């Protein structure tokens with residue numbers, strides 16, 4: 001996937017505009033659908049129930065809808081009381097608030113996002129939840145505004161696919177994690193790559209939407225390679241859900257509709273919601 005600097009800036013600007021509008025309630029729920037409670041809001045679109053009812057029950061009900069994720073990284077992270085957590089691309093703050101409950105008053109959860117409207121929404125949600133052990137930071141996940149070795153666990157939900165330089169994000173994650181620190185990410189991952197299709201990978205990515213979390217998705221092999229190159233050990237990329245056309249939110253469905261039906265048929269099932277876990281070696 002080639003991304004030059006002006007492309008990278010254009011991508012970030014489009015992502016910021018899209019999620020700014022989403023936070024104001026003016027855009028469809030993408031990346032990955034209205035995943036909070038699995039409630040379709042009365043439409044016929046299927047969405048993935050990402051969180052169990054009892055997990056969300058610890059927060060005011062209106063916060064559960066502020067989810068643009070594709071998985072449940074808090075459930076992957078096995079958080080313990082007293083840990084410091086950082087959520088890359090924290091959006092409306094749902095995962096930060098869930099993590100803050102798990103790490104308790106002796107722990108702390110940071111959210112990091114580059115979109116002002118998302119930060120404002122997250123801070124409102126934190127106030128609604130009465131969460132005292134959270135902070136939402138403004139910044140780019142390619143340049144994390146925290147000191148080296150200050151975080152126990154990094155989580156992220158459907159964000160890394162949106163960043164132009166994923167290697168930089170993972171190197172930054174490694175830098176801020178303490179030795180032995182953990183990474184627990186939910187993301188869109190292409191299982192098996194985009195070869196063997198009647199059109200090129202470049203054509204497919206051009207037709208698909210970047211802000212809808214498809215065009216920038218890594219293959220599982222690329223994810224593993226970048227994690228190992230960043231210094232991580234115990235790397236695992238596991239498919240949790242294979243998307244079908246019926247799963248797609250309207251924005252995805254429109255993007256996919258620009259491709260020939262034969263290509264769509266071949267593509268279905270290659271796009272997955274995957275769980276990515278890794279650890280910083282204690283000695284590095």
Ligand SMILES: C[S@@+](CC[C@H](N)C(=O)[O-])C[C@H]1O[C@@H](n2cnc3c(N)ncnc32)[C@H](O)[C@@H]1O
Nearest residue numbers: 019031067068069089091113114115140141157
């Ligand atoms: C698909 S939404 C997911 C939000 C949240 N993780 C959730 O599960 O609801 C992507 C979020 O990542 C943020 N984002 C995307 N690229 C970013 C970057 N390079 N640096 C910081 N935030 C970024 C967007 O502003 C948006 O809030």
